[in-house]
Amino acid sequence: MTxxxxxxxxxxxxxxxxxxxxxxxxxxxQIGSESGWRAAETTVxxxxxxxxxxxxxxxxxxxKQENQIKAIRSFIAQGVDGIxxxxxxxxxxxxxxxxxxxxxxxxxxxxxxxxxxxxxYLTAVTSDLVHEGRVAGEWLVNEMNGADCRIVExxxxxxxxxxxxxxxxxxxxxxxxxxxxxxxxxxGDFTRAQGKVVMESxxxxxxxxxxxxxxxxxxxxxxxAIQAIKEAGLKPGEDIKIVAIDAVPDAHKAxxxxxxxxxxxxxxxxxGPALDALEAYLASGAMPxxxxxxxxxxxxxxxxxxxxxxxxxxxxx
Amino acid sequence: xTQPTVGPRPSVFKRIMPQLVILAVALALNVAVFPEFFHxxxxxxxxxxxxxxxxxxxxxxxxxxxxxxxxxxxKGIDLSVGAVMAIAGAVAxxxxxxxxxxxxxxxxxxxxxxxxxxxxxxxxxxxxxQPIVATLVLMVAGRGIAQLVTEGKxxxxxxxxxxxxxxxxxxxxxxxxxxxxxxxxxxxxxxRRTALGMLIExxxxxxxxxxLAGINSRVLLVCVYLVSGLCAALAGVIVAADIKGADANNAxxxxxxxxxxxxxxxxxxxxxGRFSIVASLxxxxxxxxxxxxxxxxxxxxxxxxxxxxxxxxxxxxxxxxRIGNYIYMLRASGPQPQPDPLVRQRPEKEAAQ
Numbered sequence: 056m057t058x059x060x061x062x063x064x065x066x067x068x069x070x071x072x073x074x075x076x077x078x079x080x081x082x083x084x085q086i087g088s089e090s091g092w093r094a095a096e097t098t099v100x101x102x103x104x105x106x107x108x109x110x111x112x113x114x115x116x117x118x119k120q121e122n123q124i125k126a127i128r129s130f131i132a133q134g135v136d137g138i139x140x141x142x143x144x145x146x147x148x149x150x151x152x153x154x155x156x157x158x159x160x161x162x163x164x165x166x167x168x169x170x171x172x173x174x175x176y177l178t179a180v181t182s183d184l185v186h187e188g189r190v191a192g193e194w195l196v197n198e199m200n201g202a203d204c205r206i207v208e209x210x211x212x213x214x215x216x217x218x219x220x221x222x223x224x225x226x227x228x229x230x231x232x233x234x235x236x237x238x239x240x241x242x243g244d245f246t247r248a249q250g251k252v253v254m255e256s257x258x259x260x261x262x263x264x265x266x267x268x269x270x271x272x273x274x275x276x277x278x279x280a281i282q283a284i285k286e287a288g289l290k291p292g293e294d295i296k297i298v299a300i301d302a303v304p305d306a307h308k309a310x311x312x313x314x315x316x317x318x319x320x321x322x323x324x325x326x327g328p329a330l331d332a333l334e335a336y337l338a339s340g341a342m343p344x345x346x347x348x349x350x351x352x353x354x355x356x357x358x359x360x361x362x363x364x365x366x367x368x369x370x371x372x
Numbered sequence: 373x374t375q376p377t378v379g380p381r382p383s384v385f386k387r388i389m390p391q392l393v394i395l396a397v398a399l400a401l402n403v404a405v406f407p408e409f410f411h412x413x414x415x416x417x418x419x420x421x422x423x424x425x426x427x428x429x430x431x432x433x434x435x436x437x438x439x440x441x442x443x444x445x446x447k448g449i450d451l452s453v454g455a456v457m458a459i460a461g462a463v464a465x466x467x468x469x470x471x472x473x474x475x476x477x478x479x480x481x482x483x484x485x486x487x488x489x490x491x492x493x494x495x496x497x498x499x500x501x502q503p504i505v506a507t508l509v510l511m512v513a514g515r516g517i518a519q520l521v522t523e524g525k526x527x528x529x530x531x532x533x534x535x536x537x538x539x540x541x542x543x544x545x546x547x548x549x550x551x552x553x554x555x556x557x558x559x560x561x562x563x564r565r566t567a568l569g570m571l572i573e574x575x576x577x578x579x580x581x582x583x584l585a586g587i588n589s590r591v592l593l594v595c596v597y598l599v600s601g602l603c604a605a606l607a608g609v610i611v612a613a614d615i616k617g618a619d620a621n622n623a624x625x626x627x628x629x630x631x632x633x634x635x636x637x638x639x640x641x642x643x644x645g646r647f648s649i650v651a652s653l654x655x656x657x658x659x660x661x662x663x664x665x666x667x668x669x670x671x672x673x674x675x676x677x678x679x680x681x682x683x684x685x686x687x688x689x690x691x692x693x694r695i696g697n698y699i700y701m702l703r704a705s706g707p708q709p710q711p712d713p714l715v716r717q718r719p720e721k722e723a724a725q
Contacts, residue, residue: 088524090621213673242673246622247526247615252429256667259422260406275526279615282539288416305528372525 080110081333082130083139083326087118091303092323093141094371096166100139100326107330120144124151131158137177137333139326141165152176161336165325168346177336178343180329182321184220185227187351188272190319191298192228194353195268198296198316201234204267207257208240209250209280211272218242221272221300238266243276250276254283263289271299274306274318281314292316302354304367311360320352323370384650391638391654394687398661401683402426406668418541422664424549430660431548432457432624434653435607436631437638438552438559439489439600441652444635446596447576447644448496448503453604453631455514456488457624460605461612462521465529474533481609482602488514489601493594511628518620528617538613548610552653555606559599560649569647572596576644634659637687658687 081104085097097113104111112135114126120143130138131154138160142148145168152175155162164179195204208225211218222240229235239257243250250271257266263284271277277299284291291297291314299306302320309315332343354360402409402422412421436453443450460481467477488510495506521527529535540547563569574582575589583589604624612618632642637655640647662683666676689695 088519091525094524210673213676239670240672241667241670242676244622247617247619248611248622251615253667255425255429256422256664259408259425260668260670275619282615286416286418286539287420305526 078108079137079334079337080112080133080135081137081139081330082112082114082126082133082135084114084116084123084126084130084141086123086141086143087116089118091372092301092321095323095367096141096325098371099323100165103324103326103330107334109330116143118143120147127151127155127162131155131160134158135160136337138162139165139329141325142167142169145170149175161333163329163333165329173345178329178332178345178347180325180332180347180349182349182351184217185224186348187300187319187321188221188224188226189228190224190351190353191221191270191300191317192225192230194228194298194317194319194355195235195270195296196229196232199232199234199267203234204296205236205238205261205265206268206270207254207261207266208237209243209253209269209271209276210240211242211245211276213242215245218245218272225270237270243271243279245273245275247275247279250279251283252279254280255287258283258287258289263287263294266295268296268298271297274299274301274303277315277318278305278309281309285314290314302352302367303372304364304370305372307354307360307364307367310354310356310358311364313356317353317355320350320354322349322352325349384648387639387648388651388654390691391651391658394637394690395654395658395661398658398665398683401665402661402668405665405670409668414544417544418546419544422668424546426657426660426664427549428546429663430656431552432607432611432627433630433634433659434552434656435555435603435610436600436627437634437652437656438556438649439596439603440628440631441635441638441640441647441649442559442563442572442596443503443600444632444640444642445572445576445644445647446593447579448593448596449507449632449642450492450597450600450604451504451507451628452488452492452510452514453600453607454624454626454628455511455518456485456601456604457608457611457627458518458618458620459488459514459521460485460608461618461623462518462527462620464534464609465527465612465618466521468529468531468534469527474531474537477531477534478537478609482605485601485603485605485608486598487601488604489598490594492601493597496597497590497593515620518618518623522618522620524620526617526619530616534609535613535616538610539616548614551606551610555603556649556653563649568592573645573647576647630659631656633684637684637691639691659684 083100086093088094101111116122123143127138138155140162142164148169148171152162152171156175161177163177166181168179168181210222238261241253243253269280271280277297281291284295289295297315298317300319302318306315306318328347335341409422412419412423440450463484464477464481467480468474492507492510495501496503537547542550571587571592574587575592579589608624611623634655635652637658638648638651640652662680666679
């Protein structure tokens with residue numbers, strides 16, 4: 056189903072220009088389907104374009120930069136009004152971006168930045184990974200309210216930028232609060248299975264009753280850890296507080312069930328701010344800032360997680 | 373008295389001695405970093421302890437290495453098992469999400485794994501493609517197939533029966549442990565109590581002569597890849613059931629390499645021939661014990677792979693023929709309490725081979 060639509064969409068994007076009645080045509084080169092979040096980003100981008108009456112030409116790059124470059128060239132050839140790119144890698148974009156600049160087509164980067172001259176793109180819409188970690192840390196500071204807390208941390212894939220930044224951010228968030236201490240920190244590779252395995256070892260090495268909170272660099276690892284905590288006979292969310300990042304549907308479900316306490320959203324809506332900036336630029340030439348930071352919204356049990364889950368579950372996560 | 377050159381070994385214990393020693397050392401390392409390693413209690417209706425974790429978390433690799441041992445004994449290799457795990461997990465999840473029972477889901481997953489195994493067997497035995505290339509096809513494509521089944525997301529389910537296969541217990545013992553022990557015993561019994569094991573070894577030593585001797589090597593080759601596919605499918609179901617979801621991107625990722633490593637640590641030659649499933653299973657437990665040391669040590673994750681590499685390098689160096697020779701020489705030069713000519717002759721004969 057998704058595969059078919061993807062094929063269809065790429066065929067439309069690469070095929071000859073059809074005269075659509077829409078005011079504005081935007082090309083969107085997506086990396087591919089690497090994760091549920093990425094699928095949700097694609098869905099939201101299409102929704103945002105539809106809402107604004109924009110004709111969106113979608114191209115799936117299947118995780119290959121050469122496909123993205125091809126797609127951008129075809130967008131230029133079709134004379135689109137603007138281009139959105141979620142770049143798969145950071146380097147090698149100069150030439151094709153210069154071609155877009157020569158054709159006077161503004162390019163907006165989504166979700167990731169690139170190593171190229173800033174003048175080659177209009178703006179980049181990304182989240183601030185350090186900020187996400189800081190929000191998580193600050194939430195725990197408020198939650199504990201001065202009480203002592205031994206924290207275990209499930210890191211993302213060792214060496215990846217989200218793992219490094221979310222770790223640093225959290226440490227900044229809890230800095231200066233001597234009652235909070237990270238006692239164990241190990242990688243769970245951003246996966247449920249590894250999150251569960253590593254949490255099992257945390258529970259044994261520290262003793263479940265000696266762990267007061269878990270900070271996971273993404274929700275998937277937290278969901279795995281929740282199962283490990285349950286199997287150890289403890290109550291996740293009560294005996295061990297759990298805060299993670301991403302706000303995927305299953306995290307909302309866990310919060311609604313009282314098994315998780317907080318999650319910070321990595322919004323899949325990168326296209327909304329990007330399209331706003333493009334529209335403003337095309338209408339009046341207003342230059343946006345070079346970096347548009349998306350909101351890192353905190354969700355806790357105070358929100359209606361049941362409703363959010365139902366809204367998010369069809370986005371393709 | 374004549375000794376058979378192939379077939380059941382005179383002493384299984386002697387064969388697996390090196391693996392038992394290494395496993396003991398690996399477990400001792402665990403105790404060194406975490407003194408309460410052997411502590412097991414009964415919590416929440418299940419056995420709870422680090423040793424149980426090693427047995428439980430070692431299940432996927434243990435299951436994979438059962439099939440992998442047979443494949444490697446025929447001088448082959450199966451790189452696709454990790455991807456087959458992802459496919460089987462995805463198929464099982466999709467089946468229960470569609471409202472079928474867990475039994476149907478398990479059968480569907482085994483069917484999918486079996487088909488993957490037959491495909492590999494067909495490429496290797498019928499088309500005569502080299503095993504490493506033949507199975508690489510599915511290793512690369514399999515994850516894509518799994519993603520098509522799950523439509524690119526983590527397909528979660530809450531079918532209690534299926535979840536029990538991965539996260540449940542029987543009489544307090546986690547189900548995966550029972551599954552790999554049972555399958556290991558079944559396959560070992562199957563190949564050692566019949567001539568099958570000897571025939572598989574014969575193919576690995578010299579396929580042409582084995583065929584001339586009347587062995588239907590083609591059918592046997594297809595069968596070992598089929599068994600490997602079925603083992604991978606079972607491992608895939610366990611991994612999916614454990615996290616109550618099929619994660620096509622990550623399930624079984626790189627586990628084919630761990631399975632091959634387990635077979636090698638088990639003292640089996642990648643050039644085929646003699647094999648021991650029990651030794652491979654011990655190899656899987658050794659790998660999991662090393663993983664456990666890393667997790668319990670509390671060192672920063674940057675050290676994980678370095679520690680694992682160093683420990684495994686150590687194990688392989690100790691097992692290498694050259695070092696083995698040195699150890700033998702050292703022993704031989706030491707004082708012999710009872711100079712028995714018969715005892716002396718045998719090792720010399722073995723060394724000369």
